[in-house]
Amino acid sequence: MRKVMKRKVGSQIVASILVNSIYAMINYPVVLINTLLAPLAILAVVTFASKGTLLPVAAVGALIMNMVSSGTSLQQDLSHLKNDMRLQDMIVSSPTSSLVYVIGMAISEIVYSIPTIAFLIILNVIFVKVTLIGGVVLFLDMATIFTFSISLGFFLSTFTSDIIQSWGFSGILSPLLTTIPPVYYPITYIPFPYRYLAYLSPTTYASEIAQSQTGFYNLSASGFAIAWIVLLGITAALTFLALRRSRWREI
Amino acid sequence: MRLRTQELSKTYDKKFPALDNLNLDLNMNGIFSIIGRNGAGKTTLVRILSTELLPTSGKGFLNDMDVVDDAEEVRQYIAVVPQEARPLPWLTPLQTVSSYLMWRGYSYRESKEKAKEALRELGLEGKEGQKSRKLSGGQKRKLMVATVISSEAPVVFLDEPTTGLDYISRKELWQLLSRMKKDRLIILTTHYLEEAETLGDQIMILDKGKLVDIGGIDDLRSKVRLPYVLKVYSQNFKIEEEGVQVQKISDRETFVYGSASKIYGIIPYLVTNKMKFTVEEASLSNIFEQYLGTGEDEKSDEEESW
Numbered sequence A: 001m002r003k004v005m006k007r008k009v010g011s012q013i014v015a016s017i018l019v020n021s022i023y024a025m026i027n028y029p030v031v032l033i034n035t036l037l038a039p040l041a042i043l044a045v046v047t048f049a050s051k052g053t054l055l056p057v058a059a060v061g062a063l064i065m066n067m068v069s070s071g072t073s074l075q076q077d078l079s080h081l082k083n084d085m086r087l088q089d090m091i092v093s094s095p096t097s098s099l100v101y102v103i104g105m106a107i108s109e110i111v112y113s114i115p116t117i118a119f120l121i122i123l124n125v126i127f128v129k130v131t132l133i134g135g136v137v138l139f140l141d142m143a144t145i146f147t148f149s150i151s152l153g154f155f156l157s158t159f160t161s162d163i164i165q166s167w168g169f170s171g172i173l174s175p176l177l178t179t180i181p182p183v184y185y186p187i188t189y190i191p192f193p194y195r196y197l198a199y200l201s202p203t204t205y206a207s208e209i210a211q212s213q214t215g216f217y218n219l220s221a222s223g224f225a226i227a228w229i230v231l232l233g234i235t236a237a238l239t240f241l242a243l244r245r246s247r248w249r250e251i
Numbered sequence B: 001m002r003l004r005t006q007e008l009s010k011t012y013d014k015k016f017p018a019l020d021n022l023n024l025d026l027n028m029n030g031i032f033s034i035i036g037r038n039g040a041g042k043t044t045l046v047r048i049l050s051t052e053l054l055p056t057s058g059k060g061f062l063n064d065m066d067v068v069d070d071a072e073e074v075r076q077y078i079a080v081v082p083q084e085a086r087p088l089p090w091l092t093p094l095q096t097v098s099s100y101l102m103w104r105g106y107s108y109r110e111s112k113e114k115a116k117e118a119l120r121e122l123g124l125e126g127k128e129g130q131k132s133r134k135l136s137g138g139q140k141r142k143l144m145v146a147t148v149i150s151s152e153a154p155v156v157f158l159d160e161p162t163t164g165l166d167y168i169s170r171k172e173l174w175q176l177l178s179r180m181k182k183d184r185l186i187i188l189t190t191h192y193l194e195e196a197e198t199l200g201d202q203i204m205i206l207d208k209g210k211l212v213d214i215g216g217i218d219d220l221r222s223k224v225r226l227p228y229v230l231k232v233y234s235q236n237f238k239i240e241e242e243g244v245q246v247q248k249i250s251d252r253e254t255f256v257y258g259s260a261s262k263i264y265g266i267i268p269y270l271v272t273n274k275m276k277f278t279v280e281e282a283s284l285s286n287i288f289e290q291y292l293g294t295g296e297d298e299k300s301d302e303e304e305s306w
C-alpha cells in the first residue's frame, strides 16, 4: 500500500480555524462585526438605563456573553457542517481525530470574535477598575466560562440532526445564560426568593466572581471559593460528558 | 487493495435490514462500482466501510484493518465524498481543496500547491478564486471530487458523485476518474448504469441490502438469460418466439433480447425479408433489469438460471 502521510496536528487545527473563521472573515468582511452587536446592544441599554452607573458591570458582562456566544456559535457551526454540508463525514473519515477537529473549531470561534473581544477589552481597560490579581481572576473566569460553553455547544451539536433544531438550542440558551441571569447587572438587584433561581445558571457564578473583583458585589472568601467550585465542577462535568459523547461514528 | 466484508448487516431503528449479511471479498485496484435502486443500501455500505457508521453485526476490512476496531488506521488510507456533500459556499474552490488537504495532514504550502494542481486537472482553474456558491451544480460536484482526489488516499469512496449532472459534465468526471484510478481503489456508487458499465472494473449489484451479484461486466452478462439484443428497424417485423423477450420501442423499432443461439436463429428471416437490424451485447441496464426483474416478471422460465 502507498505511503501514508504523517499526521500533522498543527495543520489539522489550522484547517478548522481557516475554514470556520479566517476564510469567512476574508471572504465576507461584514462578519467582522457580527459578534459585536448583541453584547453591545445590551451593554448600551443597561448603561443608559442605569445612567452610566452599571457600565463597568455591563462591560465585564459583555465579555461573559461573548464567551457564551462562542459556545452557541460552535454548536450552530458544528451542526451546520455536519448536517447540511456533510463536511463532518469527510473529516470523520480522514486522519483528523474528533478531538483535534473540535479543538480547532473551538479556537476558530475565538478567532471569529477577536474584533469583539478586542473592543470589549479596550472598554474594560478604560471603565473597569481592577487590581492586577483581579485581572488575572477575570481572565481565568472568562477562560472557564468559555470552556463551559464550548463543551455545552459541542455536546448539543451531537444531538442535532437539522438546522431548525440547532437554531432552537441556541435561541433558548442565549437568553437563559446571558440576558436573564445577573450578567449585565449585580445579583443583589434580584429580590429573594428569585435570587435562588439565578443560581441555576453557571454564568451567575462566573458573574459573581467577576463582580467581586470589580467591586459591585461583596463576596466573602468562602462565597468566592464556592462560586469557583461550582463553576469548575459544572464545567468539568460538562467537558467530561462532551468528550464521552464525542462519538465520531453514528450507530 | 483488498476489501472484505463478513456477514455485514445494518438495521436502523430495528426495522428491516438496510444491509443484510453481506459477504464480499475483493482484491483489486481501479473502480469498484456499486449499483442498486434507491434504498438498496449503497450509502449504508459506503458509510460503514468508510468508518462513519457502525454496523449492527458482521465485520468489514480494508486490507487487514478492521473498519470498526482499527478505524483510526483505516482513516489514514481513505477519502470520502458523502452523497449529499457540498462545497462550503463561503469558501473559494482553492480554499476548499487546500483546507481538506490540511485536515489530511499536509502543510499549508503543500496544500495550496496540490489544490491548484487538482483544480487545473478538473478545468476549474479560472474559478479557483471565486466563492463556491457561484459555481454551477456540475462544477460543485467536480470540486468535491477534486477535493478527495487531490489527496494521497489510496482508497476513495464516491457516493453518487454524478447524480444530477448533465451528460457532458458526467462524461468529464468519468474521464477524470479513469485517469485517477491508477494505483487506487475507487468505490463508486451510482444509479446511472451506463456509468457503472463504462467505469466499473468490478460491478456489484445490491438489492434490498443483499448482494445480488458481483463481477466484471462480461461476467455479469454471461450469467443472465438474455445476454444479446437484436434491434430490428422495420414496421413489418413480428415475432412469436419462445425464450426471448420482445420490447416494442416504436412503430419502426423492435428490440429482441435473447441468448446467442435464439438471436442467430432469427437472423435468416430478417435477411430474407430485407429488414435492417443490428446485434449487440446487452447493456448493463438490460442485465440489471434481468437480475432484478422489471416489474413484469418472467417466472415461466425457472430452469434457466440467472
Ligand SMILES: Nc1ncnc2c1ncn2[C@@H]1O[C@H](COP(=O)(O)OP(=O)(O)O)[C@@H](O)[C@H]1O
Binding pocket: B012, B013, B018, B036, B037, B038, B039, B040, B041, B042, B043, B044, B045
Ligand atoms: N439514518 C437512517 N435512519 C433510518 N433508516 C435509514 C437511514 N439511512 C438509510 N436508511 C434506510 O436504509 C435503507 C438503505 O438506505 P441507503 O443505504 O441510503 O440506500 P441507497 O444509498 O442505496 O439509496 C433505506 O431503506 C433507507 O430508508
Ligand SMILES: [Mg+2]
Binding pocket: B042, B043, B044, B083, B159, B160
Ligand atoms: Mg445512497
